[in-house]
Amino acid sequence: MYLRTQCFLNQTEANFPQVKYTAFLYNDALVWSGLEQDDIRILFKYLTTSLFPSCLESEMQAVQTSPYSTRTATERPSTGHYGKFITGPPNLNDTSLGKIPRIFVNTQGTKTDECHLLVYRALSASICLMVEGSYQLNLDFCRAVDQFLGPQLTVLASDMGEQYSKRLSNSGDSMKYIYFNHMNLAEKSSVHADVSKRAASTAIPPEIVKLMSDVQADLIMTGNDCELIVKGPGDFWVVGKKSDQRELYFVSQKSVNLIEVHGMCS
Numbered sequence: 001m002y003l004r005t006q007c008f009l010n011q012t013e014a015n016f017p018q019v020k021y022t023a024f025l026y027n028d029a030l031v032w033s034g035l036e037q038d039d040i041r042i043l044f045k046y047l048t049t050s051l052f053p054s055c056l057e058s059e060m061q062a063v064q065t066s067p068y069s070t071r072t073a074t075e076r077p078s079t080g081h082y083g084k085f086i087t088g089p090p091n092l093n094d095t096s097l098g099k100i101p102r103i104f105v106n107t108q109g110t111k112t113d114e115c116h117l118l119v120y121r122a123l124s125a126s127i128c129l130m131v132e133g134s135y136q137l138n139l140d141f142c143r144a145v146d147q148f149l150g151p152q153l154t155v156l157a158s159d160m161g162e163q164y165s166k167r168l169s170n171s172g173d174s175m176k177y178i179y180f181n182h183m184n185l186a187e188k189s190s191v192h193a194d195v196s197k198r199a200a201s202t203a204i205p206p207e208i209v210k211l212m213s214d215v216q217a218d219l220i221m222t223g224n225d226c227e228l229i230v231k232g233p234g235d236f237w238v239v240g241k242k243s244d245q246r247e248l249y250f251v252s253q254k255s256v257n258l259i260e261v262h263g264m265c266s
Contacts, residue, residue: 001163005031008156012127015148018141020115021105021130026160028052028126029186035130037183037245039105043128044186051119052126055086082157083122083150089142097137105130118142120149125157175252176204178212182245191251204251208236212249215240219247229258 009022009032023033023040028048033040090098101117114133119126127149131137179188191204211232218228219242228240239250254260 001160002031005156008152009034009127012129012149016129016131016141016145018132018135019129020113020132023128023130025126025128026157027124029188030181030183033183035105040183041185043103047119047126047128051086081122081150081154083120083146083153085142085146086119086121086126088118088120089139092139092143092146095139097139097142100137102133103130118145120145120153122150122153123157124161125153127153175250177251178247178249180247182247205234205236208232208238208251211236211238212240212251215249216247231258 005024009024013019013022021034023035023043024031025044025047030040030044035043085098087100088098089096102114103117104112104114106112115130116133116135116137118129118131118137120129121127129145176191177189178191180186211230215228215230215238219226219240222242225243227242230238230240232238235253235255237250237252237254237256239252241248
């Protein structure tokens with residue numbers, strides 16, 4: 001799925017040479033970015049703490065006041081896809097381009113690029129298009145972007161949602177994980193979530209938590225992208241992966257062998 005996402009972004013940049021950089025988010029978590037680490041951290045904070053929440057609030061108000069709000073979420077819009085601009089023209093049949101922020105990115109260390117920030121969303125997937133600042137945005141360009149991104153992003157977001165749901169249903173309580181992204185400081189964990197609601201039988205023993213810490217220390221010491229699999233007491237397995245500023249740790253309590261553990265976490 002990651003390679004499919006990257007291929008989709010490459011196709012987008014090839015079809016629209018005015019787009020200098022792209023970034024892709026799913027469920028408001030960063031999947032891929034063409035920006036430097038400092039730039040994407042600032043952009044990610046703006047998106048998740050300002051733009052996305054304000055957009056969601058506007059949508060909720062529109063649903064509450066619209067006489068056509070009885071349409072269910074499963075009904076497909078008349079466009080044939082669920083894509084729409086978050087920054088950009090609110091209505092492609094209108095003459096207004098809407099509000100399009102300008103941002104400044106520093107990808108080469110010495111030169112700062114000014115770009116238009118177009119954010120397009122379908123279902124739970126969002127793509128950020130950073131368009132050359134000197135390019136004069138127009139409705140024809142936005143319509144072309146909508147026709148290209150809308151159908152493909154809708155399908156990609158739907159497939160991601162299905163894959164995510166399958167993994168959750170297959171993992172159950174026997175698999176826990178901790179994820180940390182150094183690029184945007186994003187963190188996700190099924191180890192710490194709803195601790196008060198979990199039964200004692202599902203809690204991770206202190207010695208396994210210490211083992212996870214030891215695995216993390218070993219990964220940091222290597223300095224390279226790598227993977228470690230360690231067998232702990234009581235049928236516990238700890239898997240640590242480090243790749244491109246991202247760290248992912250799995251804890252599983254199953255009576256399986258090394259090959260099966262690797263397959264579960266791949």
